[in-house]
Amino acid sequence: MQLIKTAFHPDVSPEDISPNSKLTLAERHAARAIVIRGDSILLLYTERYHDYSLPGGGIDEGEDEVEGLKRELKEETGAQGVSNVKAFTRYEEYRPWHKPDADIIHMISYCYVCDIDEDLGDTAYESYEVNNGMKPLWVNIHEAIAHNEEVIASSDKKGLSIERETFLLKVIAEKLVVA
Numbered sequence: 273m274q275l276i277k278t279a280f281h282p283d284v285s286p287e288d289i290s291p292n293s294k295l296t297l298a299e300r301h302a303a304r305a306i307v308i309r310g311d312s313i314l315l316l317y318t319e320r321y322h323d324y325s326l327p328g329g330g331i332d333e334g335e336d337e338v339e340g341l342k343r344e345l346k347e348e349t350g351a352q353g354v355s356n357v358k359a360f361t362r363y364e365e366y367r368p369w370h371k372p373d374a375d376i377i378h379m380i381s382y383c384y385v386c387d388i389d390e391d392l393g394d395t396a397y398e399s400y401e402v403n404n405g406m407k408p409l410w411v412n413i414h415e416a417i418a419h420n421e422e423v424i425a426s427s428d429k430k431g432l433s434i435e436r437e438t439f440l441l442k443v444i445a446e447k448l449v450v451a
Contacts, residue, residue: 273362273382276443279436281367284376289366298374303341304328304440306360306385307351311449312410313441314388316348319405321431323423324416326383326440327351327408337382345388347396349408353389360385360448363440367432383440385448413445 304326307314331340369377420438
């Protein structure tokens with residue numbers, strides 16, 4: 273899958289991940305779904321951060337990217353009948369990690385375009401997702417981009433992933449959404 277961008281959080285530099293660095297690095301693989309209908313896209317709205325993001329998340333041990341995508345899409349949006357899964361792009365990022373196993377996380381996001389059945393079923397959120405006020409919504413992609421850009425410019429509560437999500441939404445709008 274083609275790499276579209278490698279991003280560094282402002283608190284992480286390329287030197288921090290070099291072989292000579294004393295910092296420890298963890299790697300996490302994630303699958304993210306792109307489900308489009310016209311100029312609308314299925315996104316997750318997170319109340320805590322007041323942002324939109326692609327549905328998806330970490331790939332479990334023993335899963336491949338597509339299995340992880342289908343599981344995450346069902347858990348986070350209630351999507352049923354996931355079909356026509358096609359690779360779109362890969363986005364990599366390095367950012368601080370606040371868990372004891374590493375100083376920096378190397379997040380590798382595999383993005384796939386897919387179709388789902390018309391109706392969404394029940395979600396199966398983890399407790400932190402419930403606490404963050406996560407919910408699936410069909411949103412005009414251009415409105416979602418503008419919303420996220422406003423949050424980036426003016427909010428002090430923005431999450432670490434909003435830059436990735438907004439970048440990906442712009443690429444999706446340019447390459448996949450018919451104007």
